[in-house]
Amino acid sequence: MSDIEIAQKANMKPIIGLVKERFGIDAEHLDPFGHYKAKLSLEYVNSLADKKDGKLILVTAISPTPAGEGKTTTTVGLGDALNRIGKKAIMCLREPSLGPCFGVKGGAAGGGYAQVVPMEDINLHFTGDFHAIGVAHNLLAALIDNHITQGNALGIDPRRIQWKRVVDMNDRALRKIIIGLGGIGNGYSREDGYDIVVASEVMAILCLATSRADLKERLGRIVIGYKADGKTPIYASDLKAHGAMAALLKDAIKPNLVQTLENNIAIIHGGPFANIAHGCNTVTATKTALKLADYVVTEAGFGADLGAEKFIDIKCRMSGLKPSAVVLVATVRALKFHGGIAKEDLNQENLPALEKGFENLQRHYQNITQHYGLPCVVCVNHFTFDTEAELDLLQSKCKSLGANCVVSKHWAEGGAGAENLANEIVNIVDSRESGCTYVYDENLSSWDKIATIATKLYGASGIVASAKIKDQLLTWDENYGKFPVCIAKTQMSFSTNPNLKGAPSGHTVEINEVRLSNGAGFIVAVAGDMMTMPGLPKSPAAERIDIDDDGKITGLF
């Protein structure tokens, strides 16, 4: 059965009753969206402030293959398993982006028997958060061009506008455009472009905001561009945009509650890009879950070099969240891929390739345990093609590393398939204090922060950049000295070259662009070509998506 067929057979319980039963939350604190989705009021969230926090478990992965290694699936499976063994656990996931549903990747609500439901709703419009973010972003864009057309009292330099427009669609034709054509009535022409909604700074802001007031303040801080001197920033607050933007986000800021196939509660809230942003769900959602449950399982985007790094050095550092353990998801397939095997041969047993590719896992594991001081369990997300010999080899390699390794079958068996993993995690987190170290000190210069990540985590010999970029970073350091850095590079490799598999060393990381996300509160360092607007493939999934007369959807996967 396909994911959507499994999801449509789910025995869902009405969410309001389920939340009441599990967490004693009354209906008045929940805004229902249909019968199986609900938003939790911020007033209720705030009322939990004095409660003790549960334990936070991060699910991350080795450097992924294009298909992904199953972080969401593992997060759901582990959460279901924790509930099965009698623990009170909540999963915190990212909201899927609509655009990719119509392209290659499909949905992002888990897979097999480890899914969140209603799958179609979660993958399509869900509770409207991304639409609200898109409109808030585009309102600011419209206000910028309108301000220029109406006389440009602020002196915005049209050549230095950095605030693009966004749409939740894979639409390559919008990457680079010229707007304002057609004469006087349509304003001034200039170059512009579209990003996908998940790349919006508004998304990153919503995910890091800790209250309505903080959200509005961050929105006001957004730097949309500069005056003609190239130095004086123009803020969204200069355009008086932040109040209306925050009003548009009045519901988007509330965490969304849904359930897994096994009727356990998952909070799905926010979903910033993992390249030019920090790639994890909202601080509000994670903090809320920690007040409600004893164990909270959450995921971060891409591999651990990007996702876990940003989760810890950006999200946890900014918000005070203290992780207790890390699950490092690997697949036998991906390890063989890192061992040099072509995509089409990954389903065949190949022990030498697996052994060679293990170096990728090893570096991620060592990064997590050594640089963050966090206990780490390797979770092998089991595929039906995996052979006993391969699994044995992987176990023994992990053992030699001192790593716990658990083969987990949640995709095929749901929570029951992840009980070993759950027991392992409980043992670990119950026997240590929460908390971790960071990979760099917040008082370092931005340059040194980037260099520290590159050398310590990526195995690079150093970083390089043009004088202009170095100057830009120095200028920002004067004004925004304590901002963490957010590195945007390929997720396929520790290096900036997606073809360098395994655990490359001695490479150089070239920073070819830097961006200031002043509202979110970080500096983005781009290493390589970052695609913030995907395209559709030759045969888009959209062609196969359909709905019948009774409203049943097919072709979403």
Next chain:
Amino acid sequence: MSDIEIAQKANMKPIIGLVKERFGIDAEHLDPFGHYKAKLSLEYVNSLADKKDGKLILVTAISPTPAGEGKTTTTVGLGDALNRIGKKAIMCLREPSLGPCFGVKGGAAGGGYAQVVPMEDINLHFTGDFHAIGVAHNLLAALIDNHITQGNALGIDPRRIQWKRVVDMNDRALRKIIIGLGGIGNGYSREDGYDIVVASEVMAILCLATSRADLKERLGRIVIGYKADGKTPIYASDLKAHGAMAALLKDAIKPNLVQTLENNIAIIHGGPFANIAHGCNTVTATKTALKLADYVVTEAGFGADLGAEKFIDIKCRMSGLKPSAVVLVATVRALKFHGGIAKEDLNQENLPALEKGFENLQRHYQNITQHYGLPCVVCVNHFTFDTEAELDLLQSKCKSLGANCVVSKHWAEGGAGAENLANEIVNIVDSRESGCTYVYDENLSSWDKIATIATKLYGASGIVASAKIKDQLLTWDENYGKFPVCIAKTQMSFSTNPNLKGAPSGHTVEINEVRLSNGAGFIVAVAGDMMTMPGLPKSPAAERIDIDDDGKITGLF
């Protein structure tokens, strides 16, 4: 108090309970969106098929001033009044567009004590219908450019693509753009542009569709452009886009239920532009309301020459709806405006101007009674500046015309202020069979249909167009002979010149563009410059919209 202040003081009842109490509908048939908005399932809608229909009352207006004459306010006031005098009545309204909220016009949920609530939700994202329409529209756009980039097997002529992109924002800089710049990876460059979401053909289609199957079939019929021969149409179904588009509209197709300040049920569903589309709420909503209530009050966009004409000749004709009576909304202010008085002097008594401007009302009244054979009540939407002498003059002018004229104070007094109007309407609709005539026969050529509307309703001497446009219409007539026509012209005048107030005669209507809305099922004839993407004013309302730490919104009006 401002509209939003009145709305925020409303004593709202939970919508699920209210719908159950009034119409006996069980919670299982309703998808709640928060506690005060709900969607009704199509299965329940279909279960009503055999019930008797209530009476349908259309609220339309004289040629409006820029501020509008209060059709929505009157629709709500009349509906509340009908309920007050013991009748079972439902109001059917259009969903407001988000974009204009941030510009000049503000929201569109009624005004004063005749409003629908929750006002902020209805004006901002409501239940997400417009976002879904926007994404469905933009998915088709992305599939078009992707198809060309991937080899253009269908032979789409990039110069003849008619399917633009949409956004629910007043953003003039997007009216005319060039997309696909930046090199090979971003596809082929071409001219494009953005319309506001209400101008999307997907909006018109959703509003005219009678089932999920009909919706998908209409979406597939959309003509996105032509092959290089300039004649062979490319349909959305050629791109296999219609299934995914219909899937994106899976919830948008369900009618939305909310309440008035007086706790009566209103259905707010769909909101196509009244110029290049037909300007009224969904057929599904109107038909559902007629099954649930004995009296259904609905509105159509702009003045009666546009809104009522399209309501009857397009919506009623296509769907078989049979109106029973028309309410023609007028204001003393607007009549003085038609009598030649400048905007800033409208609050001063001016009987000669009122008498002169009355000719505008007179022609609308005669059009309704003579060409559609419908009884018509003139409703004077009372303003505090109106003098007794003005109201007396207006009454006596109506009397000489044989028209019932009721001064209605629903804005200030809610339903109580519109009881006279309600009683008048009940007397009329209870004493006649439902139904009307159409202004043109469906077998006429498109040219003759347009000419009939222009001469009969607008008082024009005739219509003119280029040979190219005439040829285009003839070509379409061969393929789509029975399509009604949808004239896009200024709402400010019976003519195509917004400055020709009153009731101009003998003018010529120049058709300078024609468009085929093959999915919606009508031919658009554009007379004048139609703005399908508004701009923001020098001081946009967005600058004054705000939200406080408790989530309370201010500055929406």
